[in-house]
Amino acid sequence: MKTSEIFARAAEIASKPLPSLNSIALNASINEIKSRTKRSAELTERAKKVLPNGSQHTLPLSNPYPFFMQKGRGSLLLDVDGNEYTDYILSGGAIILGHNDPELIQSIQTLLSTKTHFHGHFDELELDAAEAVISFFPSIEKVRFTASGSEANNAAIKIARAVTGKKKLIKFLGHYHGWGHEYLMDVEVPGSGKFVTNGIPDEYMDQTILVPPNDLEKLEDVFRAHQADGGIAAVIIEPYGAESGLVPIAEGFNEAALEMAHRYGALYIMDEVVTGFRLGKGGAQQRLGVMPDLTTLGKGLMNGFPSCGAVGGKREYMDAANVSIPHSSPYTYVAGTLSGNALSVAACKHVVTTLATTNRLKIAEKMAEDVVSKLNTLFTSYQSDFFAYNIGNILRVELTAPHAVPLTSQEALMEVVSRRQILSSYSAIVASTGVLSRHGRDFVSCAHTEQDNDRYVAGYEKLLQSFSR
Numbered sequence: 001m002k003t004s005e006i007f008a009r010a011a012e013i014a015s016k017p018l019p020s021l022n023s024i025a026l027n028a029s030i031n032e033i034k035s036r037t038k039r040s041a042e043l044t045e046r047a048k049k050v051l052p053n054g055s056q057h058t059l060p061l062s063n064p065y066p067f068f069m070q071k072g073r074g075s076l077l078l079d080v081d082g083n084e085y086t087d088y089i090l091s092g093g094a095i096i097l098g099h100n101d102p103e104l105i106q107s108i109q110t111l112l113s114t115k116t117h118f119h120g121h122f123d124e125l126e127l128d129a130a131e132a133v134i135s136f137f138p139s140i141e142k143v144r145f146t147a148s149g150s151e152a153n154n155a156a157i158k159i160a161r162a163v164t165g166k167k168k169l170i171k172f173l174g175h176y177h178g179w180g181h182e183y184l185m186d187v188e189v190p191g192s193g194k195f196v197t198n199g200i201p202d203e204y205m206d207q208t209i210l211v212p213p214n215d216l217e218k219l220e221d222v223f224r225a226h227q228a229d230g231g232i233a234a235v236i237i238e239p240y241g242a243e244s245g246l247v248p249i250a251e252g253f254n255e256a257a258l259e260m261a262h263r264y265g266a267l268y269i270m271d272e273v274v275t276g277f278r279l280g281k282g283g284a285q286q287r288l289g290v291m292p293d294l295t296t297l298g299k300g301l302m303n304g305f306p307s308c309g310a311v312g313g314k315r316e317y318m319d320a321a322n323v324s325i326p327h328s329s330p331y332t333y334v335a336g337t338l339s340g341n342a343l344s345v346a347a348c349k350h351v352v353t354t355l356a357t358t359n360r361l362k363i364a365e366k367m368a369e370d371v372v373s374k375l376n377t378l379f380t381s382y383q384s385d386f387f388a389y390n391i392g393n394i395l396r397v398e399l400t401a402p403h404a405v406p407l408t409s410q411e412a413l414m415e416v417v418s419r420r421q422i423l424s425s426y427s428a429i430v431a432s433t434g435v436l437s438r439h440g441r442d443f444v445s446c447a448h449t450e451q452d453n454d455r456y457v458a459g460y461e462k463l464l465q466s467f468s469r
């Protein structure tokens with residue numbers, strides 16, 4: 001689907017009142033879930049006592065409570081009460097081959113019988129993984145592994161500052177790059193500013209300038225305005241737009257923004273933590289034909305194995321990411337005890353090599369196209385404004401379009417909040433059919449089939465049937 005159509009249809013949804021959910025249908029779905037997830041309910045109570053907010057992340061479904069899982073295989077998950085689900089949340093995009101991909105697990109099991117990590121020494125697997133990443137992405141000549149996508153972004157920003165000798169960072173409204181001090185602002189809802197920034201001193205945030213995506217004029221104004229106070233070190237971007245394309249980037253924007261960044265002496269960082277392994281070989285940059293200076297990776301890089309992140313880029317920039325005492329210029333310290341540990345790099349080598357040498361990514365994309373086409377047919381048949389589209393095997397189902405509400409007043413903020421809150425009820429109705437979809441911000445793995453897609457579509461049909469007519 002074209003960017004212009006996505007914007008127009010999301011704006012149309014945002015301009016209308018939310019369709020009203022039938023409370024009897026919603027309660028029936030919630031009760032159905034509760035009746036068969038008693039163990040998850042008990043564990044949720046335990047979790048509330050020992051985990052902040054009873055959770056590790058914002059990802060688990062919250063209505064009525066998160067499900068505790070015990071097994072995964074391919075597209076399926078089995079919860080602790082013995083219920084099976086078709087999973088389209090896929091650890092927020094980290095699971096790309098499918099849950100517990102048999103060949104990946106086999107290779108890790110073999111490895112674990114001999115080693116864990118040789119910090120302070122070296123393992124050839126680290127080189128194999130680095131070479132696999134480099135051969136996957138045309139813009140990457142050297143790579144450093146990190147423990148997460150957030151760490152990769154922290155590293156990229158430090159490298160850009162060391163290389164350019166400048167301080168300021170440009171970040172786009174609504175784009176998410178993890179939980180680092182300089183970019184955990186204005187996330188998810190464009191215009192929400194410092195909504196979730198408690199605990200971060202203003203001095204950090206002052207180094208970041210927020211710019212609306214797709215607005216080259218504004219971008220250039222910012223570059224010009226900051227020439228006098230030391231200039232911009234880097235532009236960081238989700239190359240297909242906020243939340244992996246939920247608020248898309250206009251065609252041609254990346255090229256123009258990169259060219260502008262270079263004209264003003266800044267580096268262009270593509271955050272490919274999600275897009276890196278979901279759009280085919282070479283990631284978003286290959287698809288867009290735009291080669292960034294630095295690329296950050298995570299999630300799909302290791303198919304759910306931990307210590308998952310990497311920053312890579314041009315040799316002259318990456319060489320600044322030193323690990324010894326300063327002896328070269330530019331220099332910055334980027335290193336972690338368990339970064340590049342044997343388990344992580346073995347998983348990375350297996351995943352990246354598999355994606356590069358098989359047609360599994362192509363099949364996953366076909367599956368994403370299949371489910372999009374089936375969903376859009378369904379939505380049309382119910383005369384619903386909902387719509388679906390895919391970017392590679394990233395699946396987006398636009399339901400209430402909170403991001404398309406212009407944040408111009410307190411009332412608009414409340415409208416955004418209610419459009420976001422209702423999504424947990426939508427996800428609960430879909431989950432009552434045994435399908436895991438988180439607010440329609442979903443993913444397709446290399447293990448998904450047309451039968452899985454039919455189940456997903458049936459889950460959304462139940463949602464459509466749950467609105468008052």
Ligand SMILES: Cc1ncc(COP(=O)(O)O)c(C=O)c1O
Pocket residue numbers: 092148149150151153176177178179238244271272273274298299308309
């Ligand atoms: C685009 C993007 N960048 C960075 C991150 C942060 O990665 P991590 O959660 O591994 O720190 C995420 C996580 O959702 C992401 O979606």
